[in-house]
Amino acid sequence: MMPSDIIGLYGRSHMSLLRRDVMGLIAGVVAAPGFIISAGAQSRANAYGFSFDQPGGRRLALSAYRGRPILIVNTATQCGFAGQFATLQQLWQRYSGRGLMLIAVPSNDFGGQEPLEGQAIAEAALQNYGATYAFAEKCSVRGSNAHPFYRWAAAQRPAETPSWNFHKYLVGRDGELVGGFSSGTDPIGPQLVRAIGQELQAT
Template sequence: MPLSRRNLLGLAGGIGAVAAFSRSAVAQSAPNAYSFSFQRAGGDAMALADYRGRPILIVNTATNCGFAGQFGTLEQLWHRYASRGLMLIAVPSNDFGGQEPLDGAAIAEAARQSHGATYAFAEKTKVRGPEAHPFYRWAAAQRPGETPSWNFHKYLVGRDGELIGGYSTATDPIGPQLVRAIGQELRAG
């Protein structure tokens, strides 16, 4: 029986829905954050499993955002806690207001020049919606009320790879709420 255009389109749509469901199911069923990797600007993978046993702060960033000053306060946080085990990963995103016009290593370089940022930077990544990076889909499934609504949203992953919490853009990286949570994780080890 020949396939009509309508049947063919329906079949293609069904396959796309299954693929989208599969990506979502994988993100939701991942046991913890160690299941995920981000790409560095140079293309090599930055596997979260490589930081097993350490708290990881993952922050979606944008160089042209009004909150870009947080690159500098994130650097202060990094200097304070890196030697004690904190890993900090900036995840540049253009999802909010189109505020990340740069690509690749230019993003990290701009943050370094403007704010002294020396922590790790991932490749520019989608952080919301169905095409979001799998880590962000997993985190949204874990903490649906704590998803990014703007640039500089912060996720803290515990030493065990579990998501401790999401912190809004307005949360100061060196403020008591985030510093206390990081301190608890560092003491837990």
């Protein structure tokens, strides 16, 4: 993405945060701690063996979306990439009717940029960016304390793990991990849209 595109997408007021986040991305790639994958997570046949807790005690089981592509994004409300809450909403509005499921997974792992807790995170994303898709409880997405889905995904795609906020995992209609997309990947850009479209057309 060109600098002019970023300015147009997020506004000049976010540019200082974006510069800090880009530096964090570089540091994360160089110095991110190794993932410790449990034998149980490795043995899961596909993503349908996992679920996410939600605020209020609800549980979001990925098996409930069997046969549908699922996009899972680790988010942070104070991140310079937080404008992606809005573009994720655009993606959700465009493809949810065709079967896409979108889950935001708040995390404080990168830069301490998610100070909120529980339902307050989803409320902030709704008020500031119009986000109406599903939100999980805040959790870790890297290291030995990572959510089991993220440990499984790291075992499946070790070169495509999160190194900053707004990393995107796409799970295919068969429950297999299609791939990971970096924080800078535009949610409505051609790379991710093409991958989602291929899954929506799969039989």
